[in-house]
Amino acid sequence: MAVDGVDLDLYAGEIHALVGENGAGKSTLANIAFGTVKPDAGTVQASGTIGLVHQHFELVGRLRVWQNILLGREPRRGLVIDAAGAKARVLQLASDNGLEIDPDAFVEDLPIGIQQRVELLRELQREPSVLLLDEPTAALAPAEIASFFTTITHLAERGTAIMIVTHKLQEVISYSVRTSVMRHGKIVGSMLTASTTLDDIAREMVGGEIPAVADRAPTTPRPCLSVRDFSAGSGSNRVTEVSFDVQGGEIVGVAGVEGNGQSPLADALAGVATYTGTLTISSSKKRPGVIPQDRHREALVMPWSIVENAILGRQHDPGVQKGALLDRKVARADAESIVERLDVRAASVDVPIKTLSGGNQQKVVVGRALLGEPDLVLAYQPTRGIDVGAAALVQSRLMEARNAGAAVLLVSFELDEILTLADRILVLYRGNIVGTFDRAEIDRAQIGRLMAGSK
């Protein structure tokens, strides 16, 4: 059951943070409160309307800002839409809420932070008494996050009850009045944020101690991946003439907000997209270990068993392919080795992979990428959407691969993950590397500013 016997009160004028791991039931609860999901039992009551801002924005990219905000409620003059009146209404709404917006801009041309503002304004024009925000800062740069919280704090002061669903505890501590923690569909703790600490909330979320990541061991660097004047991708999501190296025995983290060229960079390095420039890989292995961004679409065949998935990508290698046939014994041995090394929780290696939890699916993807000890590992959001325990395990395996001499390129939108793992950090902004930091000289604030495009 996604949500089980939950009681939750939101108060006018307060920001209430709902935290929990992925799959704890936070989004489902928000959807029940909003009305998109019907509860099996129980009631939702509000003193006025309820608004919901989704984690993935529900905007029409090819329409203008005002068209999106007033979609379905456009003011009319006779048979036609009163565009001038509509724009005036949007501008009024924006200034009432202290949000600056260009009503004529096309939504698809706007940065994510501004798109979110559009989504927010669309909910606000219905004057909700309760506003629910599902992972509102997931796609924002650190600087945008601060301005976002200024806006909603202001909203709360004017009497709106606000609930933010999040897994970023630092934001909870900084901005919320009350915190509720969800675990396995239940609310396991509700408290005044001022009377608790980040560590307490984290422990409550996980239901125990936070597992530690493997230690960093000294290594001897040697050249492995070298990229020069490397360009890939098209449109706004591309990298332009970047140059960098990843040595064996180090983890290089690529920090940046999603959509600044990470995908084309990772795809080109993995050999599944075209590029210009030079790419040199010094490796004794046939191919790098690749952990793609989207495990459902890019890494796994969901109806297949762990056994069949274990050899995907190596099905043409000698040893896996015997004549025209597949060597099932090799596939089974690989699957069992993945299950053992990554502690995959599955009834057997023959169950369809879609029956596994997201964390266990991701463990299979990571285990497969690390089979045969690759010299180079390309990891793209390796812990996206998985629980803290599985994430720590995945991060530990990446660290161990590095300790054993592998070069690891880590692309992540979670700055904390990069700060935990990386020996060196590259900051990617609009397809350019705008900053490079060695582990010893990491300046979190400076990285945050660079990610948002300021100096």
Next chain:
Amino acid sequence: MNARRLLAGPLGAILLALVLMAAAMLVAGVSPVDGFAALFAGALGGPNQIAETLVQTTALLFPALGICLAFRAGLFNIGAEGQLLIGGLFAGAVGSHYAMPAIVAFFVLLLCGFVGGGLWGGIAGVMRAKFGANEIISTLMLNFVAVFFASYLVVGPLRSPLATGAETAPLPPSEWLPILIPNSRLSIALLVAIALAILLRFVFSKTVFGYDLRAAGEAPEAARRNGVNMARMNVLAMTLSGAIAGIGGATIVTGVLHRFNTQLSPGYGYTAIAVALVGDLDPLWICVAAFGFGILEAGGLAMQASAQVPKDAIRVIEGLVIVVLAARRFVATQTEKTTA
């Protein structure tokens, strides 16, 4: 397939279609009991009836297996009808032109069907791989091209001077497929089809090619990123899919008609879509499904004669089965989306 899944899917679809058809008979003033009795007596009432049912089964089985291969590769080949026809055309043209001893004819003429159907399917595959053309549209359109192309040939260059209608000259008896049940039209083509089904299942489950093909169908992006050449797979799968349907056309020429004409198929290639779906895209279940549809095809005429239910009512069942199965798939994908 377990029992529950079978009932929720293919079997349920057939049952529902039969119930709806019974209702239609009632509306038409015919007792459903009489109607269905006539249907089953016509299809299974004696050795001759069973033989004719198996002739229809065979004719449906080849294109259904071809469709199965394409669907498993994620390609919606709606063009089995045209591929079957061109396969038959190649076999009829070669067979009527050259006299061959039996054993040579068996292989050469089936190969002709394979090549003809493969060519026809391959066109759609190349169009998809090179230009991104939607194979549903191209295969469907190629069906019409096939009919008119074949019609032109049998009223023109390939027409037999002795024939009364638009058809090729008859094949010499040495080229006819051996008959399984005396005094029937049932040839060894049935055994070829069943062997092909077994082979196909083996290819799917044991070979690297089958692995790549299923990956391409189930998860195209994951397949592309993991060593499957998608363009090559599209061409190969469409070619093989058409080739299998084409063998079916060749067996109708060498086993049943002993000549080629454009009335070769009353729509086997379309009915075969329902057969493949009812068989849940599993070659062995498709054999069972083909037999079920063979009963409908063979029994339909008897039903028309003795119970005054038009044969076209059978098409109603087939149509309903497709609608129910398509609806089920749609509901399943929508449910997955909302729970994801």
